[in-house]
Each structure stands twice: as structure tokens, then as C-alpha cells.
Amino acid sequence: MPELGIDSSKLTIEKTKLPKSSLPTKGLVYGQNFTDHMLIIEWEEGYGWKNPEIKPYSNISLDPSCCALQYSFELFEGMKAYKDSNDSIRLFRPELNMKRMNESAARICLPNFDGNELIKLIIKLVKLEKDFIPKDFGYSLYLRPTMIGTSGGLGPKPPKSAMIYVICSPSSPYYGLKIKPVKLEAIDYASRAWPGGSGNSKLGGNYSPCVLYQRESAKRGFEQILWLNGEDNHISEVGSMNFFIAFKDNKSGKCELVTAGLDGTILDGVIRRSILELTKEKLDKEKWDIVERVCTIQEIIERSEKQEVLEAFGCGTSAIVTPVEGIEYHGKYIIIPTDLNNECGPLTRNITKWITDIQYGNVESNWSVVV
Numbered sequence: 001m002p003e004l005g006i007d008s009s010k011l012t013i014e015k016t017k018l019p020k021s022s023l024p025t026k027g028l029v030y031g032q033n034f035t036d037h038m039l040i041i042e043w044e045e046g047y048g049w050k051n052p053e054i055k056p057y058s059n060i061s062l063d064p065s066c067c068a069l070q071y072s073f074e075l076f077e078g079m080k081a082y083k084d085s086n087d088s089i090r091l092f093r094p095e096l097n098m099k100r101m102n103e104s105a106a107r108i109c110l111p112n113f114d115g116n117e118l119i120k121l122i123i124k125l126v127k128l129e130k131d132f133i134p135k136d137f138g139y140s141l142y143l144r145p146t147m148i149g150t151s152g153g154l155g156p157k158p159p160k161s162a163m164i165y166v167i168c169s170p171s172s173p174y175y176g177l178k179i180k181p182v183k184l185e186a187i188d189y190a191s192r193a194w195p196g197g198s199g200n201s202k203l204g205g206n207y208s209p210c211v212l213y214q215r216e217s218a219k220r221g222f223e224q225i226l227w228l229n230g231e232d233n234h235i236s237e238v239g240s241m242n243f244f245i246a247f248k249d250n251k252s253g254k255c256e257l258v259t260a261g262l263d264g265t266i267l268d269g270v271i272r273r274s275i276l277e278l279t280k281e282k283l284d285k286e287k288w289d290i291v292e293r294v295c296t297i298q299e300i301i302e303r304s305e306k307q308e309v310l311e312a313f314g315c316g317t318s319a320i321v322t323p324v325e326g327i328e329y330h331g332k333y334i335i336i337p338t339d340l341n342n343e344c345g346p347l348t349r350n351i352t353k354w355i356t357d358i359q360y361g362n363v364e365s366n367w368s369v370v371v
Helices: 067-071 094-107 115-126 208-219 270-282 297-305 347-358
Strands: 039-043 053-055 072-076 079-082 089-092 140-149 161-171 182-187 226-227 235-239 243-250 255-259 288-292 309-316 319-331 332-336 368-370
Touching: 039 079, 039 115, 053 115, 053 226, 067 140, 079 161, 079 309, 094 115, 094 140, 115 161, 182 208, 182 255, 208 226, 235 243, 235 297, 243 270, 255 270, 270 288, 270 309, 270 319, 270 347, 297 309, 297 319, 297 332, 309 347, 319 347
Parallel strands: 182 226, 182 319, 255 288
Antiparallel strands: 039 053, 039 161, 072 140, 079 089, 079 140, 089 368, 140 161, 226 235, 243 255, 243 309, 309 319, 319 332
16 A cells, blocks of 8 residues: 655644744844744655644654664755735745755655645645744745654664654844845865765755854854865855856956856755746846856956956855855955945846845746745
């Protein structure tokens, strides 16, 4: 008999007896405040997915030998819910998060699920928590779908039980309301990911080993690390974001927007994919090439010296688009152009507007799911 899939029609809802008031946007700290409820769905080998529950936000009880704690059978996604000018709630391309979540689950032997059914359940949770979604531009309700292996017993082996849970966090803009370009430190003595590894999966175990280097880099005055890979020191990601850089060839006048290809070491970011699709649609094809290719730190140095670097930015769900003002590598500081207000260049500004217009419903698009 086949295992049962997630069935959103069997959802039960237990509302909290101690509701919070909706949180004000002033003083809101990213990722530190949570709403009243959470979604939980348990899975058991041989049975499948059990009935989903929305219940009051609370602690989760786990066996001390649980495989998520002992061997990092854990993954997560990052999504956001937005309120538009009509107070309608919108999700941005949630089907891509579900696809990547299933791919991450397959990578570490956790169960797959019907993404459409989980989206339906997330929508029910978001509607229940609608008063926690800030209305101000730049603010949102951050959604964190998580899957963990819950079976106990020592020894790294496929989990026999698992759990999906979703929590919600009213959130301010990641770097604040004012666009603030960041300084990067390019490092080649440590790697975030490597060929044949799990860098293209959104696993908790990919993030914690990077914190040590991020902390050390911050002490030297840098907001993020630019991760370099391979003997040629090619760019992979910036912090936990995808990375883009724009060049202009002095001879031909042709511009090029470059990001690393999906070689298994970087995440297939939802914002990354959206930027590639939007720029291919909106930028002048006679002037711009949008490419996924290897870009080394040496190329950036050489083209900076020839004044062929236009702009650079990181991108991801949390920060959307983060402009870069400089990169340091082995004591050499590479200046990345920004505008006169030291915010961001015109391309970065346009891309940010194109995406946020869709997220907040200023421009209608099939990428925006109105709930």
C-alpha cells in the first residue's frame, strides 16, 4: 500500500488562548519575533504523512538521539508574505521554494511531499496570522518551512520518521530601510561548498560552518564574505546569497551581467532566477548579455583596473538585493561603483524595483500568488 501524501483538506486548527497583539514595525528586529501559531505535519515510514495541524507556537519535543540533532538531517526554506495597498496578502513564487525543498529533502534521505498541498497549508497559516504582516513597504512576514528527521537511535541512516513545520516571523528590511552597500572580503582559505557536496541544497549544515569565518571577517570591518572556489578562485556566493556582477567592455561598449552557473555548489535562489528572467526580458538585448558563467576574482581585479566594472550585488529572499561597494582580496581593495549617494547603481536599483513591485502588488504578475 503506498504511503499517504500530505492532504490539506484534513487540516485541524487549534487557536492560541493567549494571542499576542500585532507587532509594530518600529523596533522590529529581523527574525526575532514570531506569530501565535505554527503548522506541523508528521511523517512515518510505511504510513506516510499524517494529518496536518495548526497549533499555538510552542517548543517541539525530540528524543536526545534524534537524527536531526545527531547527524543534521535538517533542511529549511525561506519565503515571505507581503501586504499590498489593498491589504491583500501575496506570496512570491512559492512553487519554486517547494521544488527546492523537495530537492533538499531527497539529498539527505528525508521524505518528499506534494508542494501544492503544502502551499495550501501555508496559505491557511498566513491567513490566520494576517494581522502580523506589516503594511509598510520593505516589511513582510518571513516564513520558515523546515523539515527535520525525528527518529531516534545512533548511526547515520535514513530517518524512519520526520516532521515539517512552518513558523512565521514579522520582519523588517534585512539591512534597514536605507539602501546600504556592503564591503566584502574575498577568501580562498575556506569554502562554503565544493564540487560533489551539498551546496545546492538548503541544509542547516551548510550554514553553521561558515559562521566562524563570517565572525572573523566582521572583526576586520566586512559585512559579508565573498566565497571563492577552485584553483582559479572563481566566485561562488556572497555570504548566504547569490552574487551578480555587471561589466562593460571598453572596446565594444557591450554590457554583461554575470552570475555563477548552477554547478551543484550554489543555491538555485528564487531571487537569482527571477533576476535572470527579468533582466533578459527588460534590458536592451543590443546592449546587454545576461550570462551564467565562471567569473574569477582575478577577472574582477583586472576589469576594475580597466574601469570595466559597473555594479555588483548579492541577492536572496531575506535581503532581496544588496549592493556591493568594495571587495578586498589579499590586501587589495577593489572599489565597486555606486551612485553619488553611496547607495547603489542604476541597474541594482531597477532590479530591486522590478522585484518589489511584483512582491507588493504594484505590478501584476503570475509570480505573485494572492491569498
